[in-house]
Amino acid sequence: MxxxxxxxxxxxxxxxxxxxxxxxxxxxxxxxxxxxxxxxxxxxxxxxxxxxxxxxxxSKEALVSAYLARLESDPNGPAEIETVLTRADLEPRDRLIALFAAPAEEALVRGCPFHNTAVEAAGAMPEAAAFVERHKRELIANLIATAEAAGADHPERLGRQLAVLFEGARALATSINDTRPFEDARDLAVTLINDAIGARASG
CATH class of the missing domain: 1.10.10.60 (Homeodomain-like)
Structure with missing residues (x-):
């Protein structure tokens, strides 16, 4: 049979x-x-x-670069929070603060995929590392431009400070698997923004 x-x-x-x-x-x-x-x-x-x-x-590096491009272009992907800086329905000051909204609760805080890729690509995937550097520099430039639109006295300094806060909150939240660093970063961001813009825009 x-x-x-x-x-x-x-x-x-x-x-x-x-x-x-x-x-x-x-x-x-x-x-x-x-x-x-x-x-x-x-x-x-x-x-x-x-x-x-x-x-x-x-090559694997070509695959990684395409992966990064997909993340960057996906309006619902992990880089989506950064698009708040281009929202026309929010005032510039509100855009800066909205960047620090805590991510949705999930079982594991995964952090920034671009940063994670930079760590893994260091010394091994120059094309991917260059992609991440370009993306992060564009984020800083967008923060500076938004700070200028908000009327900050020193927009470049404010933009760079907010970039450090944002990236630091993401990294710490990943390290301790807790979204509370975003709450702390938001409080600090509001203080920095109000100091830079002045009482005229802090209401």
Whole structure:
């Protein structure tokens, strides 16, 4: 009597493969880290062959750079909080303060994926490291421009101070798995903003 064997799942390439690969990297890199996530795991989750992956991304670094670009462009992704600086429905001062809103409670505070990538890419992935540096410098520039629009006496100084507070809150919240550093940073940010803008805008 013939026995039947369960067919092994087949990998799906073709149309939509690139999108599935990018979705897999967003899930895996954020959760497990870049170095801990091998190409084999990405292809497994994305349901593509190794050949298909390398057709779209010729190296792991190219894959990481595409991952960062996806994070930056996703309006609902982890960089979404930074887009508050461009909201037309808020006054400039309110935009600066809104940047320090605590993230939604979750089982694990994952922190900034760009910073996490910079740490993992240091000395090994210059293209990814350059991407992160450019992103962070643009964030500082946006903070300075928003501080200037808010009427700060020294917008460059305020913008840089707020960048330090924001990045520090993210890092500490990740280290202790607690969102309260954002509350402390927000209190300090309000003080810095009011001191820089003056009582005329602190009501």
């Amino acid at each position: 013939a026995t039947t064997t369960e067919a092994a799942p087949t990998k799906r390439g073709g149309r939509g493969a690139r999108e599935r690969i990018l979705k897999a990297t967003v899930e895996l890199f954020a959760r497990d880290g870049i170095h801990a996530t091998g190409v084999a795991k990405v292809t497994e989750v994305a349901q593509v062959s190794t050949r298909t992956l390398y057709q779209h991304f010729p």
